[in-house]
Amino acid sequence: MRWYPRTLAGQVAALALAVVAVVVVAGSVLAAIDARVDGDRAARDEVTAVAVSLAQAPSTVSALTSPDPSAILQPVTDRIRRETGIAFITVLGPDRTRYTHTDPYLIGAPYIGSIDAALRGETITETYTGTLGPSIRTITPVRRPDGRIIGMVAAGITQRSLTSAWRGELPRIAVTAVAALLTAAAGVWWIRRRLLRQTGGLAPGDLRLMYDHHDAVLRAIREGLIVVEAGRPALVNAEAQRLLGIGTDTPAGDLPDFLTRGDGVSDELHAEGGRVLLVSRSPVSGRRGSSVVTIRDRTELAEAMGELDSMTRFAEALRSQAHESANRLHTLVALVEMGRSEEAVRLATTELELSQHLIDRMTQAVAEPALVALLLSKSAQAAERGIAFSLTEDSQLSDDATQILSPRELITVVGNLVDNALDACDPGDPWVEVGVVGDHEALEIVVADSGPGMDDELFGRATARGYSTKFGGDDAGRGLGLALVAQVVSRHHGSLIAQNTYGSVVTVRIRAVSSEAGETR
Incomplete structure (x- = not known):
């Protein structure tokens, strides 16, 4: 059978109660001992004060020099003894003859005890067993005005009376100890209830096991x-x-x-x-x-989803271009079959010139082939949707710009900004303009559209987490474009700014980071 409580609350309560019990019992014992010591000290002080006061009284000197000292001193000592509560007051001569005593039959008998120190003029207090039993007594000399010792005064309190007084304090000490124990028990009971609620009544081993498992789960x-x-x-x-x-x-x-x-x-x-x-x-x-x-x-997954979305749109653009090319080819074949070959040549040449001009313009301005392919696909996608898509005249991206953003990051930033612009432009006047300027020191990407744009609060929400103007606001599964752009810009310590000037303009600026200093140049 288990002799100690199982729960942590029970063990804490039992330990606390045991400690309090030991402290209370030890305190009670010390209080009882202190009461006895204080009683003995007070008795010594009292008998000394009575003996010295009586020895120094002029009436005592006069009585000792009278023919019958007992007749004068016995009534006085009886009165003082009754008033002070001491056991005895004995006045004696230098030859040990008692002139007063608690028992009148012992008057005239020799004093039992040491008087040598008193005869030398000293006052001493000692514990001695006399006619009344063990007692604490003080003996002091009585002097004449000329200094000669003519007698002595002995006063004492019996050990029996001191023990009785000391034992009278025990009930008060016991009551105080019991009250302290009951108060402590009530406090420990309240602590136990609170610990039971806090720990769910679990044992220390159970709590330790839960903590170890909890810690392992958190790490795993x-x-x-x-x-x-x-x-x-x-x-x-x-x-x-x-x-x-x-x-x-x-x-x-x-x-x-x-x-x-x-x-x-x-x-x-x-x-x-x-x-x-x-x-x-x-x-x-x-x-x-x-x-x-x-x-x-979800960083890698979001980037993969963004790239997949870009590839999907690129594939759609290729299908659109293939469909459009098929239509044009059929038109050219029909014109040739109708014998209108000159018109067929003129139509084919015009389409080729427009297409080649766009390719040449983007190739000359942008050195990164992946970004050129992305812009061409976005141009085809915009054309299919009836949106005017253009590259600014000042666009110029050198090969060194990939030292700032990798081709993958360029596609992520430009692709998502263009997709947002295509979705947000004004249907009444749809246009999107892209500007890309960069070298090995700095990169700036500007995407503008004819849409209403976003205020600072809305733009902050869009870059903080998924927000889609296409789907009407916050959406947990869509609108990752600006968040992905913001992630790339933040990783390279750049800036992402939205303004409403000649249109809705979103600007990305990133400067190169020095590998030696580790700071933006």
Whole structure:
């Protein structure tokens, strides 16, 4: 049978109660000993004061020099003894003859005790067993005015009376100890109940096991996990630290906005620290400002989806161009069959010149072949949708620009900005203009359209997480374009600006980073 409590609350309560009991019992014993010591000290002071006062009284000197000292001194000592409560007051001569005593029959008998010190003129206090039993007594000399010792005064209190007085204090000490124990028991009971609620009635071993498993789970899960308490992170696992770069000691001003909000969300897209994150937040019931936040890294998937979307649109543009080329080819064949070969040649030449002019213009302005192919596909896509697509005259991108952004990142930025522009331009006057200027030191990408544009607040929401003007606002599954662009720009410490000037204009500026200094040039 287990002799100790199983739960942590029970063990803490038992230990606390045992400690309190030991302290109370030890305190009670010390209080009893202190009461006895104080009683003995007070008795010594009292008998000394009585003996010295009586010995120094002129009436005592006169009585000792009278023919019958007992007749004068016995009534006086009896009165003083009754008033002070001491056991005896004995006045004696230098030859030990008693002149007073508690028992009148012992008057005239020799005094039992040491008188040598008193005869030398000293006052001493000692414990001695006399006719009344063990007692604390003081003996002091009585002097004449000329200094000669003519007698002595002995006063004492019996040990029996002191013990009785000391034992009289025991009930008060016992009551105080019991009251302290009951108060401590009530406090320990309250602590036990509170610990039971806090620990769920689990034993220390169970709590340790839960902690070990909890710690192992936090390290093992691939998702970022943050427990927010009162608006501050109380727990951050390793994956969340990797994704957000925060810890439990991170100042509130450096925390992402989605951690401090209290509403519940599921799979909400956010761009944070150059990453695309999928955030879910579940508030803790009954605890204001507390929630559990899980984070999944969707950066690579989002980039892959963006590239896939670009490739899909590129394929659609190729199909559109193939369909358009087939129509033109059929037209040319029909013109030749109708014997109108000159018109067929003129039509073919005109189409070829327009197509070649566009290819030559983009090839001369943009040195990166992948970006040229992207712009051509966007041009075909715009033509199919009836949107005027153009490259600014000052566009000039050298080969060195890929030192700032890789071809993959160029496609991500330009492709998403152009797609947004194609979706947002004004149907009454649809046009999109692209400007790309860059070398090994700096890169600037400007995409303008005829749409209404976005204000600062709306643009901030669009770059912070998924927002789609095409689908009418926030959408968890769409609108990643600007978030992906913002992620690339943030990774390279660039700037992303939206303005409404001659149209809706979005500008990306990125400067080269020095490999030696590690800073933007």
